[in-house]
Amino acid sequence: MGQSTPHWPINRRRFRFGTVEGKKVIIVMTGLSMVNAGITTQLLLTLFKVKGVVHYGIAGNANSALEIGDVTIPQYWAHTGLWNWQRYGDGPKDALALESNGDYTRDIGYLHFADFQNITGTGDNLLNNVWYQPEEVFPVDGTPEVRQHAFWVPVDTTYFNLSKKLEGLKLERCINSTTCLLRAPVMVRVKRGISANVYLDNAAYRSFIYKKFNVTPVDMESAAVALICLQQRTPFIVIRSLSDLAGGGSSLSNEANTYSTLAAQNAVSATIKFIQLLSD
Secondary structure, eight states: OOTTSOEEEETTEEEEEEEETTEEEEEOOOOSSHHHHHHHHHHHHHHSOOSOEEEEEEEEEOOTTSOTTOEEEEEEEEEOOOEEEEOTTOOTTSOOTTGGGTSOOSSSOEEEGGGGOSSOSOOOOTTOEEEEOOEEEOOTTSOTTOOEEESSEEOOHHHHHHHGGGTTOOOOOBSSSSOBOSSOOOEEEEEEEEEOSSOOOOHHHHHHHHHHHOEEEEESSHHHHHHHHHHHTOOEEEEEEEEEETTOOSSSSSHHHHHHHHHHHHHHHHHHHHHHHSOO
16 A cells, blocks of 8 residues: 555554455554554544554564564563663562552562673672563543553454464565575464563573563564553454564574565565454
8 A cells, every 4th residue: 555545644644544355444554662653553543443453563583482484473462661670779579669659569570680790690780670560551441540550461362363263374485586584484373472662682681581471572562552452442463573583593694684574574464364364
């Protein structure tokens, strides 16, 4: 869909109208980051009457069992960029600032910077700990100005069950006649994905979040879409194709630079097939 496609320009975004596999759709680019994705999703759901949201794109990979080009559909999404940064000298047994007010919690867990010293041994790090926090949400069917909290946001159950039919979908393996992946990409449903306003290209943090949260795709937008859909009570699903192993470590170098186009095409192919499976 290009600029000639019927569209409505709003706040420098183009909401394009058309059909995909016989289904009426509105397509809009979120833009980079949680803020842009959240604003775009809220505009979509406020201005138009939609049955559901299918968000797609590419992502980094925290799960070394999967490969570049694989397409993932997580069951849950979380925003892992909301932290309470604990003051130096306090530890896991010490209450966080404003925790007693219900603003923050130690239930989800934390990252202890001293665990990542270059030199093995005991010792502190002045950066101390950051504790992962849930988002405050205000669902449309809730009480005004009475907050709820959400960390892991589930995708729509019907959508997730339907996505199982995508397993076995043929995906692109080669960019051209000389540049191909080592194996054919696969379509796989996974447990969790995470988002934050951080481009993750660090192997130590990749390893940490995989062990801590059992996540596969890592990106900068999907959790924002999930949180808006949660508050608006709108069904959603996210389809993300893996463009690189976050932080490196595979046999490929500069994976995202080389394979982002192929990964994007695989995400589009999976999205089109999923839309085809939807009932009218």
